[in-house]
Amino acid sequence: MTQSPAVRVTGPAGAVRAGERAARTLVSEFARRNDAKAGLLVGATPESAVLAAAIEALLPGDRLTVVPAEGASAAALRAHVTAQGRWVADRVRVVDTLAEADAAAVVVAAEPFTGTAEEARTAVDGLAKYLAEGGVLSVAAPLFRTEGAGAELDRQGVLHGVRTDLVLRNSPPVRVHHLRFTAAPAALAASLSPAYRPSSVPLTRGMHIDSNGVAAAGITLGLAALARAARPTSKLWLLPALAAGPVAAFFRDPERDVPEDPSAVVASADGQVLSVQRLHDERFGDGEWLRIAVFLSVLDVHVNRSPVAGKVVDYFVADGGFVNAMKPDAEHNVAAYTVLDTDHGTVVVAQRTGLIARRIVQRAPVGALLARGERFGLIRFGSRTDVYLPADAAEPLVGPGDKVVGGSTVIARWS
16 A cells, blocks of 8 residues: 555655755754654655665664555565664664554655645644644655645745745755744754754765855856956956856855853854954843854855754844944944743844945754754845853853854853
């Protein structure tokens, strides 16, 4: 037997497949949880990259239930799982139909959705029934289809999305939606590792580049090619060609070792501490706040990371000017505020523009859970990042002039 057509998750055989990068993205919500949890993978085959990624993500206390794809053999899947060894076989159960599965913390559709919007809606509704309270459903659809399943998943993402990841290195490119239909407790964030993000493109084991950098470097190289084609005898093309390296370097995104100490608050960005002060800000609630402001020069890494583990409960942008970020008046610059609910109270991260920086990227929508040190955005071309902590719950460990490293340097400790 195979799964019911009511919850069919794939289109015609071979139409769209999830490659290795898309597979890692689909199982990222399962892989990042460090507590014992149950996962459900629907629509798998023995050759599925998503099945391989899910097995690789298993921890000792985990349980994974696998439902075969339409037309696939459950017996072949069981044989494949058994061949992985006893450790895997003890944690992975293959069932004949979805009806035999239990509720899971993470449900993953093994292959991208295709077909009509109605079929996608039916599939999402059918799979959502198997989500435990606060669980996540991860599904994908081809990027370049503006109608049908892709459009329906975009709509579902607006209504229920945790986040959406764009995977260009897939054939065809896909958009992966992580959907949560019931609220997850903020405390769950403490058990999470930073999520795998396809927007952080690996160059080496320790160095990545943000996808914005890939695009910017591509544009400069494209301008160089156009300049050379238009004026082959001129050396003008060398200007954009030589600029591609520095432009890409600005968007570098190195891997960081995040402290495991649960009492640690880490820097949200690389740079120099401008100030550490206590103040009141009624926008975030009553009481006194400890604000640690860090200036990012154009030479610093500009990817921002969450200073604590928490749940995004609010996000807003405040209008303002574009004063030099090193000056006190920069606190009135245009800024994006990400408000987190944590076990120790409210924490706020402000991404501030500067004299040159005019573009803020924030990738953590309201409802998302962030692990300590997890990437959540960036600011382009120098600026400032402020972290607001409840003053009565945190003790600062840095002072003005100190250099800090985002995701690694402990800037404060919960008291």
